[in-house]
């Protein structure tokens with residue numbers, strides 16, 4: 001979602017005549033888009049800002065303009081702290097307010113001009129901040145996509161009402177909001193005009209999508225995907241991230257009927273023990289999750305599952321952890337993201353007393369990651385010698401082309417540029433846990 005937001009902010013700034021610079025040193029404006037999911041997110045942002053402060057001072061001493069903007073969830077979580085601790089920041093915008101960038105940039109330029117004229121003006125604290133959760137959707141104000149891309153992101157839903165005990169998203173992104181069906185389709189068509197053949201639908205709870213159609217009826221993700229699949233030029237559809245208990249029959253049937261939905265689903269379970277799921281405030285049981293996996297496998301037998309895991313959540317016992325390993329074996333995940341629990345300030349889990357010892361968390365994470373890597377390697381190795389359709393959409397540093405298989409595996413291929421932005425059958429010659437190599 002942050003990559004999508006950053007792209008949108010670039011589109012906004014390009015509309016104002018800005019272009020991207022290769023390095024901060026070459027830029028007239030630096031925009032730091034922040035993520036609060038990271039551990040010690042705020043400290044990392046303040047340390048990045050410290051570095052940018054020196055750059056800003058140097059540029060201003062040379063008599064040049066320099067605008068420093070910070071956006072994203074850290075701004076939302078820290079609110080006025082940003083301008084208090086880093087008064088040299090010009091613009092601070094929460095993730096629901098970044099469509100206001102043009103207005104903010106105009107305001108700051110004007111303030112700087114007034115400052116320059118008024119010798120007595122206090123040059124500090126001229127920064128502007130906006131962390132509103134506006135009633136209007138920011139999506140109504142975003143410009144059309146500017147850059148050519150064969151593999152594009154499209155945000156269809158944002159925010160979350162689930163309040164998992166460890167997560168900051170409901171506090172930083174606000175409550176769930178789904179974009180209307182026609183708005184999504186319009187953006188999909190614009191992305192196609194810019195060369196998109198693969199669309200990645202995004203949302204913090206993407207499968208909770210419930211946007212209205214033109215008649216005012218609420219529609220599900222399954223319906224939306226059927227409409228998107230009607231666009232001929234779109235060959236691949238993905239969506240992320242899904243909440244297990246939001247997977248309804250319509251989306252399962254869409255997996256059965258629509259070939260364009262890739263046979264890969266990121267369906268985070270987080271932990272394999274009902275005790276831990278309950279403590280996390282995840283609203284499903286392991287049994288329900290496993291039944292869902294079975295249903296999806298029945299609908300789409302070639303589907304592969306990916307997940308997120310948090311180990312060492314407060315109160316997690318050895319038994320609970322073993323149950324997580326059992327789920328990994330039962331589902332046979334083809335990919336996963338795993339982390340040890342670390343408290344996020346302001347979340348309910350941060351104040352729980354039964355925190356797990358750091359050493360135990362590290363041990364459990366090692367065991368889990370070894371198992372997950374082994375599964376991922378086995379899965380990747382099963383492709384060696386086979387031909388796989390790959391959307392080659394970027395160039396590597398050694399001149400090779402890089403793309404993704406239907407299962408989101410990275411593939412590196414020595415190939416001419418004419419294959420760029422096309423889906424091409426690639427013969428896989430080598431596999432590691434994280435990537436495949438192939439030839440055409």
Ligand code: SF4
Pocket residue numbers: 160161162163164167168169170204205243
């Ligand atoms: S469902 Fe996802 S985004 Fe929402 S609170 Fe839970 S972890 Fe955070």
